[in-house]
Amino acid sequence: MLNLENVSKSFKPPSSFGRELLSLISRKEIGGSVHAVRGLSLRVKPGQILGLVGESGSGKSTLGRIMCGLYRPNTGKVVFEGRDLDSLNKKERQRLSLKIQFMFQDPASSLNPRIRCGAALSEGLVIHGLGNRLERREKVCHLMEEVGLSPKLIDRYPHQFSGGQRQRLSLARALSLDPSLLIADEPASAIDVSIQAQIINLLLDLKAKRGLTMVLISHDLPLVCLMADQIAVMYGGLLMEVFPRSLLGQVDHHPYVKALWASADFASSQKITLEGEPPDPLNPPPGCPFHPRCLEAVDICASLCPPMLPLGSDHFCACHLRK
Amino acid sequence: MITPDLNQKSANIADPVLKVSNLAVSFGRGRYLAVRGLDFDLNQGEVVGLVGESGSGKSMTAFSLMGLLPFGAALDSGSVIFQGRELTTLPPKERRSVCGLHMGMVFQEPLTALNPVLTIGDQVSEIFRYRMGYSKAQAQKMAIELLGQAGLPNPASTLKNYPHRFSGGMRQRVVIAMALALSPQLVIADEPTTALDPTIAAQVVLILKTMSEQRQTAVLFITHNLRLLTGLTSRVLVMYAGLIVEETKGDFSDPLHPYTRGLMNALPPLPSSGQSKRLAPIAGHPLSPDERLNGCPFEPRCPERLGVCATVCPPLTEKSGYGRVRCHLYYHA
Ligand SMILES: Nc1ncnc2c1ncn2[C@@H]1O[C@H](COP(=O)(O)OP(=O)(O)OP(=O)(O)O)[C@@H](O)[C@H]1O
Ligand SMILES: Nc1ncnc2c1ncn2[C@@H]1O[C@H](COP(=O)(O)OP(=O)(O)OP(=O)(O)O)[C@@H](O)[C@H]1O
Ligand code: SF4
Ligand SMILES: [Mg+2]
Ligand SMILES: [Mg+2]
Numbered sequence: 001m002l003n004l005e006n007v008s009k010s011f012k013p014p015s016s017f018g019r020e021l022l023s024l025i026s027r028k029e030i031g032g033s034v035h036a037v038r039g040l041s042l043r044v045k046p047g048q049i050l051g052l053v054g055e056s057g058s059g060k061s062t063l064g065r066i067m068c069g070l071y072r073p074n075t076g077k078v079v080f081e082g083r084d085l086d087s088l089n090k091k092e093r094q095r096l097s098l099k100i101q102f103m104f105q106d107p108a109s110s111l112n113p114r115i116r117c118g119a120a121l122s123e124g125l126v127i128h129g130l131g132n133r134l135e136r137r138e139k140v141c142h143l144m145e146e147v148g149l150s151p152k153l154i155d156r157y158p159h160q161f162s163g164g165q166r167q168r169l170s171l172a173r174a175l176s177l178d179p180s181l182l183i184a185d186e187p188a189s190a191i192d193v194s195i196q197a198q199i200i201n202l203l204l205d206l207k208a209k210r211g212l213t214m215v216l217i218s219h220d221l222p223l224v225c226l227m228a229d230q231i232a233v234m235y236g237g238l239l240m241e242v243f244p245r246s247l248l249g250q251v252d253h254h255p256y257v258k259a260l261w262a263s264a265d266f267a268s269s270q271k272i273t274l275e276g277e278p279p280d281p282l283n284p285p286p287g288c289p290f291h292p293r294c295l296e297a298v299d300i301c302a303s304l305c306p307p308m309l310p311l312g313s314d315h316f317c318a319c320h321l322r323k
Numbered sequence: 324m325i326t327p328d329l330n331q332k333s334a335n336i337a338d339p340v341l342k343v344s345n346l347a348v349s350f351g352r353g354r355y356l357a358v359r360g361l362d363f364d365l366n367q368g369e370v371v372g373l374v375g376e377s378g379s380g381k382s383m384t385a386f387s388l389m390g391l392l393p394f395g396a397a398l399d400s401g402s403v404i405f406q407g408r409e410l411t412t413l414p415p416k417e418r419r420s421v422c423g424l425h426m427g428m429v430f431q432e433p434l435t436a437l438n439p440v441l442t443i444g445d446q447v448s449e450i451f452r453y454r455m456g457y458s459k460a461q462a463q464k465m466a467i468e469l470l471g472q473a474g475l476p477n478p479a480s481t482l483k484n485y486p487h488r489f490s491g492g493m494r495q496r497v498v499i500a501m502a503l504a505l506s507p508q509l510v511i512a513d514e515p516t517t518a519l520d521p522t523i524a525a526q527v528v529l530i531l532k533t534m535s536e537q538r539q540t541a542v543l544f545i546t547h548n549l550r551l552l553t554g555l556t557s558r559v560l561v562m563y564a565g566l567i568v569e570e571t572k573g574d575f576s577d578p579l580h581p582y583t584r585g586l587m588n589a590l591p592p593l594p595s596s597g598q599s600k601r602l603a604p605i606a607g608h609p610l611s612p613d614e615r616l617n618g619c620p621f622e623p624r625c626p627e628r629l630g631v632c633a634t635v636c637p638p639l640t641e642k643s644g645y646g647r648v649r650c651h652l653y654y655h656a
Contacts, residue, residue: 007571055520055522055523056491097414162608163377191376192376192547193547193549193586193590194604195605196589196604197590197602197603198604200602201601201602201604204601215481219521221521221590222550222591222592222593222594223591225591225594226591226602246596249594259522260521260522261594261595263522263524264521264550264593264594267586273526273529274522274525275474276476278523303426303458
């Protein structure tokens, strides 16, 4: 469905004024670029949910944006349904943007407070010239029902909805163009536990009913384990391990994945507490990005970045000690 | 490394460090009720959790204990007895000095607690210089030792850095170190790990736990992440719509209240449990702060409600072997 081949993305440093100010305050030269995603390959299979997890700043959202063409990677290819995104002309790109939808991390900031719910949901249809007024309204009502909102609320403004309802609105908007791939960035993190379960169930139903393919970005591990078929773990802009959900805990995982799971499992007796800090994206460490914190690191880890090697079917791992 | 310590509770039950009764806070001259009447105690050296959804009044509880209510908020009623002294009637200046010396606070966003134009060293040693009257050199030495305890690598060189050079986890450790610098009797930590990732959050919780244990400091740990509390706290206060609805065990092993049980069912199961059940969301929305209470605050959403629930708010009653619970199901039984 979607193939990423060796993609990387770095961002230019902040504006020169900001940079000078920062250098002034810290009395240090600040420059170089932020290496958010540093060359990784990944495959999303149709009809599956791929869970993308990793620490804050590990590059998950950036990768999500690369996947849907919001960012153009500096190197590498994004191949969607057999076609390289870069080779498409403008019109083809536009058609493609119907098929891949992105659901943003923060629903409050992605909805315009002055636009009523109905207009917000039909925006995409209008832009792409789909249907007439009546058809669009019918479609919007249908969408609202699909995400569990009463169509009676169609004339409300975003602030008149609760957090969970706003999250459903932004889901309905992402679904309005019948995408075949949905990229959901932290779909449930901004809402309370008692309500987030609704969104989770909704996404699972959509997968079952529509056969929707999804990339679920989250750092809530129990959530990812519940939903995903395939789990990809990022660290410092690179993939550490990709494995099917069914293998969780059944194989000798990457040292970072082990620690991550131990920290999520607060009840677990075998706590692994990692020392140290995640890598600085401005100057990532040489070798394996995890080596400064890794409990198993050997000499070679500090100098050579381990390649991603297959360990089994659909199971890949980047670690010198897992081959 | 984090192990449950249930014996802590037995220490000095007779005279709690903090005794809160009927604490109520509102905004807009009583129009918005943020906290509707809380009662709880904290014993010396004890770590107690305070959980609840967004808007349930956790932060306002914390601010009112510290005497730091934001503009527009007022204490409607209640007493806060700290080490035998009533705080709410103290003159502001005296209250600030009591709170400054014997209470510490860790906020959700560590950047707001740190001054961006001062080095970490200046900010930490300032506490020792101005509160304790230490010399500059002495204060510097104390600061290095303190940051070392908080697990910061090379504290001596760390001191010279500005806050923006640090990651979120490092900043939060600095803030925890500052809150515990003077070995206070009580620290209130308001969502200290919410902005952090799982592995970093685990570090921060561990630091808070060890540092407060060394100093016999009581901690009120506010969070909306129920799982974070396992093994950290002996008991947990569950808040809903400005009220404590249940006081239960730190690991949530025997929740009684329909709301607490609902929360447990809405939570994705732990990966290690091997379950993959469908989650059960709680229908409806929490009471908003401008609504008055007629009966139980959870009644509109409660799957087990009784006839009486809509009209009478149940009191928070002791349930031996469990804790306290505010629910008619247990009140009459
Ligand atoms: N537009 C941008 N300009 C400059 N730097 C950026 C930009 N977007 C992201 N970054 C940087 O790239 C790195 C990766 O960011 P990204 O948002 O992908 O992380 P993430 O894994 O989604 O984190 P989180 O869990 O906090 O959402 C970070 O260091 C971030 O500061
Ligand atoms: N300035 C204000 N004016 C009116 N109401 C306010 C104001 N600040 C907070 N509130 C209300 O007070 C109630 C309690 O807020 P509080 O910040 O204590 O919640 P909380 O439990 O800490 O939530 P969170 O988990 O989101 O931090 C909320 O319903 C909130 O809407
Ligand atoms: S008092 Fe009644 S409505 Fe409230 S939680 Fe108990 S059973 Fe439910
Ligand atoms: Mg992100
Ligand atoms: Mg709060």
